[in-house]
Amino acid sequence: QKNLHLLSPEQVELGKMLLDLGQGHLFEHWAEPGVDDHQKKGFFEQVARLNSSYPGGLASYVKTARVLLADSKAGKNPFDGFTPSVPIGESLTFGDDNFINFEEAGVKEARRAAFVLVAGGLGERLGYNGIKVALPAETTTGTCFLQHYIESILALQQASCELSQGHCKTEIPFVIMTSDDTHSRTIELLESNSYFGMQSSQVKLLKQEKVACLDDNDAKLAVDPQNKYRIQTKPHGHGDVHSLFYSSGLLNVWRGAGLRWVIFFQDTNGLLFKAIPAALGVSGKKEYHVNSLAVPRKAKEAIGGIARLTHSDGRTMVINVEYNQLDPLLRATGHPDGDVNCETGYSPFPGNINQLILELGPYIEELTKTGGAIKEFVNPKYKDASKTSFKSSTRLECMMQDYPKTLPPSARVGFTVMDTWLAYAPVKNNPEEAAKVPKGNPYHSATSGEMAIYQANSLILRKAGVQVADPVLQVFNGQEVEVWPRVTWKPKWGLTFAKIKSKVSGNSCITQRSTLAINGQHIILEDLSLDGALVIDAIDAAEVKVGGSVQNKGWILESVDYKDNSEPEVLRIRGFKFNKIEQLEGKYSEPGKFCLKP
Numbered sequence: 283q284k285n286l287h288l289l290s291p292e293q294v295e296l297g298k299m300l301l302d303l304g305q306g307h308l309f310e311h312w313a314e315p316g317v318d319d320h321q322k323k324g325f326f327e328q329v330a331r332l333n334s335s336y337p338g339g340l341a342s343y344v345k346t347a348r349v350l351l352a353d354s355k356a357g358k359n360p361f362d363g364f365t366p367s368v369p370i371g372e373s374l375t376f377g378d379d380n381f382i383n384f385e386e387a388g389v390k391e392a393r394r395a396a397f398v399l400v401a402g403g404l405g406e407r408l409g410y411n412g413i414k415v416a417l418p419a420e421t422t423t424g425t426c427f428l429q430h431y432i433e434s435i436l437a438l439q440q441a442s443c444e445l446s447q448g449h450c451k452t453e454i455p456f457v458i459m460t461s462d463d464t465h466s467r468t469i470e471l472l473e474s475n476s477y478f479g480m481q482s483s484q485v486k487l488l489k490q491e492k493v494a495c496l497d498d499n500d501a502k503l504a505v506d507p508q509n510k511y512r513i514q515t516k517p518h519g520h521g522d523v524h525s526l527f528y529s530s531g532l533l534n535v536w537r538g539a540g541l542r543w544v545i546f547f548q549d550t551n552g553l554l555f556k557a558i559p560a561a562l563g564v565s566g567k568k569e570y571h572v573n574s575l576a577v578p579r580k581a582k583e584a585i586g587g588i589a590r591l592t593h594s595d596g597r598t599m600v601i602n603v604e605y606n607q608l609d610p611l612l613r614a615t616g617h618p619d620g621d622v623n624c625e626t627g628y629s630p631f632p633g634n635i636n637q638l639i640l641e642l643g644p645y646i647e648e649l650t651k652t653g654g655a656i657k658e659f660v661n662p663k664y665k666d667a668s669k670t671s672f673k674s675s676t677r678l679e680c681m682m683q684d685y686p687k688t689l690p691p692s693a694r695v696g697f698t699v700m701d702t703w704l705a706y707a708p709v710k711n712n713p714e715e716a717a718k719v720p721k722g723n724p725y726h727s728a729t730s731g732e733m734a735i736y737q738a739n740s741l742i743l744r745k746a747g748v749q750v751a752d753p754v755l756q757v758f759n760g761q762e763v764e765v766w767p768r769v770t771w772k773p774k775w776g777l778t779f780a781k782i783k784s785k786v787s788g789n790s791c792i793t794q795r796s797t798l799a800i801n802g803q804h805i806i807l808e809d810l811s812l813d814g815a816l817v818i819d820a821i822d823a824a825e826v827k828v829g830g831s832v833q834n835k836g837w838i839l840e841s842v843d844y845k846d847n848s849e850p851e852v853l854r855i856r857g858f859k860f861n862k863i864e865q866l867e868g869k870y871s872e873p874g875k876f877c878l879k880p
């Protein structure tokens with residue numbers, strides 16, 4: 283009351299709303315009028331932001347929180363009444379005719395696609411100091427995740443245009459969802475690298491806001507422990523991407539421009555774009571409204587399981603069941619062993635890798651109904667079994683893969699399973715946590731993420747006819763990994779298997795200790811015998827045939843201890859670095875046809 287003169291009429295309304303919501307405690311410790319007035323105004327600015335960025339405003343947030351907190355206290359199972367079963371989806375085998383056909387169909391569709399990277403997470407589990415998209419996906423070339431994603435989208439754009447008849451001016455839109463934790467550093471990374479070759483107008487950033495923290499079961503909003511004139515906030519989860527889209531107006535712009543697909547993906551998967559063309563082909567041919575990419579899942583692996591849930595009232599849906607919920611759900615529905623592997627050595631439920639392809643028309647229709655609100659959950663850490671108080675404040679959260687939960691039964695929701703080696707190698711765990719992962723389960727670390735790229739490229743070249751040596755086992759940061767030859771290429775060199783096959787001819791071979799970096803578009807490997815390091819840089823207008831016997835001392839892999847502070851963090855978290863002793867380098871900066879033969 284005493285501070286009313288400071289406030290605009292809108293702020294007075296917000297204040298009344300807080301009181302009506304039983305949030306009077308937020309003002310209890312305020313100083314006398316005339317003291318801290320600037321911070322008091324700041325408080326109302328924050329409340330206005332929290333109110334406008336949440337579908338239905340703070341009133342709706344508090345109301346939902348009270349219901350979810352009561353359910354949690356009562357131990358209510360979110361899947362009450364549902365029985366899980368193993369769903370049927372499309373399963374692809376890399377390189378066979380079916381796969382190649384889907385890839386071609388997907389490349390055609392790509393001209394009508396937009397990509398959305400959710401990159402608002404800080405990656406607490408990884409403990410890296412920077413933003414995750416700035417991390418090198420591999421250290422042979424040092425290409426960071428964001429650069430790799432942008433170059434992949436540009437390669438897809440070019441390949442798609444080449445397939446279309448006539449003049450094609452397509453620019454595939456690329457949206458990045460950021461948060462206060464990642465926004466400015468993402469802009470900085472883009473700007474200081476000229477958007478990695480993309481038109482800056484092609485890239486849009488949408489920033490998610492955090493949500494208010496809750497102190498108790500009555501959804502009392504938490505005062506920030508650092509500042510009594512602020513409400514404490516925490517991230518709301520990647521599900522925010524849908525409401526941000528709804529309010530951005532972008533979807534209608536895209537529909538007007540003739541787009542048909544929106545492809546969502548996460549921040550640190552260096553393999554994803556090897557799977558995207560075929561998966562998009564599946565979406566197109568099967569006319570899926572929702573297509574989730576999946577890989578075989580190891581029981582207890584920290585990725586959700588895709589399940590068909592059938593309710594006792596007859597409703598059914600195909601949906602991700604998050605990794606911490608799958609085990610209790612199975613136990614509660616007649617599977618006393620819970621989340622375990624079946625005779626194949628994998629969980630019978632395909633693993634959700636959270637790369638979603640949505641058809642734009644039905645997506646817009648759905649968001650128009652829901653405003654982009656996604657079913658939320660709350661995960662309070664209680665002090666004791668009475669469940670009356672929390673160890674620390676909690677908040678509502680939501681996940682982007684829960685989007686199908688509100689869809690009508692007529693929606694076509696499918697999924698596409700591909701080999702893990704081709705599609706999924708995220709960087710999420712720090713070295714200590716990764717080393718504790720049970721043997722046989724994936725580490726999801728910077729070490730395994732980089733090694734997976736070499737493995738995938740080696741296996742793809744093998745399939746294309748190159749003799750690639752077997753890997754050796756080595757231990758880095760306490761993790762035993764297969765070390766394949768360090769093969770890398772630019773996405774524009776080969777984004778699909780058909781393209782890669784067209785760049786390889788004759789009899790080529792690569793030894794295990796070799797490094798091959800192909801930084802160019804028109805580079806043909808013909809009767810190449812590589813035993814050492816070979817780096818080829820060529821502009822797009824240069825055509826280079828690479829062959830003959832290349833032998834040198836090469837690049838040696840050396841261990842780096844993650845505790846060794848004299849090494850840069852990006853090397854410490856992967857546990858190795860290259861000692862570049864000797865290599866053959868071919869640089870082609872003029873147009874023309876060239877041969878690189880030692």
Ligand code: UGB
Nearest residue numbers: 400401402403517518519520548549585586634635636708
């Ligand atoms: N992210 C945001 O953009 N904003 C946020 O508020 C939070 C995250 P995590 P998680 O495929 O590996 C997911 O933390 O949530 C971004 C699926 O739920 O890496 O533990 C963040 O930047 C799970 O089913 O993953 O698990 C990152 O890009 C499984 O599929 C992305 O959201 C698992 O990912 C994911 O955030 C997986």
